[in-house]
Amino acid sequence: MKTAGRTDVGRIRQVNEDRTVVLPEQNGITVSIVADGMGGHQAGDIASQMAIEAIAEQLNLLSSEMGVEQLEASVRSAIEQANERIYDVASSKEQYHGMGTTVVVTAASENALVIGHIGDSRAYKIDKEQLVQLTEDHSLVYELVRSGQITKEEAEHHPRRNVLTRALGTEPNVVVDVHHFNWTEGDMVLMCSDGLSSLVDSETLAAILRSDSDLETKVDELVEKALEAGGDDNITVVLMVNVKEQSDVQGGDAV
Template identity: 40%
Template sequence: MYAVCKTDIGQVRSSNQDICRCGTFSDGSAWTVVCDGMGGVNGGNIASSVACDAICKAITENYTPDMEEDAVRDIMLHAINDANAAVLHRAQEDPALNGMGTTVVVSIAAGGVLHIAHAGDSRCYLKTALGVKQVTTDHSFVQQLVESGAITEDEARVHPQRNLITRVVGVHPEVECDYGCYKFEPGDLALSCTDGLSNYLERDTLLLFISNYQGEELADELIRYANSKGGSDNVTVAVIENR
């Protein structure tokens, strides 16, 4: 497995509230973490950083080679709960940070399986021999409108309330996150990103990039693409390749 992650401030924002980390385990498995903070410049930066630190610590300390699938799921969900508690605790220490939070998408590729846990509107896409599909569902107001048939996916991409998310890490005592697992065979690729990329991205466009680039170059080119479209938000990309 190969993992890489990149983040960029974009063309408009004065600070980068996104953060990402990635790595590999001793058995060759790989992991990525992507967070997109909210709650003002300082609050967003702190929430995403605190959450990412907590998740990375929980994953790297508790993962062991050849874990059962249920055990991988459990450490991911516990890691996000740890992150939720850590962000809440940090906000309680400083009232100015009250209400800060972050999206989270965590990926672990191990034993031919891709595990995904997420909360918020940061996404994960999976590329297989059959093409590219989005394997997370945005926890957002506009996604609810799409599911109800009120607007289309294209309309959601430019909706004025597209930044309203319905699940977030660090705001409430309990956080609800989704989990899914998928076959991850040689040649497959998982790509996690913040909405700074996904707001500009259609699946055919993503497939085109994946077909022409890989690894660090793929991340760089996708960030360049988002910035060429306006770069209205921070842009973060994390990739796991089953090479």
């Protein structure tokens, strides 16, 4: 598995509330996590950091010998436990009251791709044919799209597009969306916070991902496109490619 990632504070925000980590391939599984903290003065950066630490701790011992159902259960359990930790801290300390975070988690082997998420941070897959969004935003505008009240194009510019219907740490219990997908050699996954997806359209994403550039260059180009479009939010990007040889493109430290 080859991976590369970057996070950027953007052009407007003073604090980067995004966090990401990639756990190097171990026992045939590579785990990637992206979290986008919410709350601003209510310590969104604390929530996102707690999320990736708690989830990474739980998923550090996954194995490709696990079946897909076991992988899904492990990802769901890790996110649920992270939710409990964040909620407990937010409830017990006044300065953290109301803090929360989005999260998207990918656990991938050569043959299995399992993704769990809460909020509007996204995962996409690109293969030889198309770019497909694998996650559905837990947001007000997505509910409007699902009910047919607005189109996807209208949702991209809706004034309330950042209003979440589900987040990690804001309630004692949370429903986690977990799914598995077809995943073959050469396929690529893009994970990102909405600092990228809300500013760069799918056609541009696909063009960059299909280019002949190496992974680090693709990541940089994606971040630069978001900055050129205004950079009004923190921007985080992680790319993962299904290849057999190991790579040290991205280490396991949080950034």
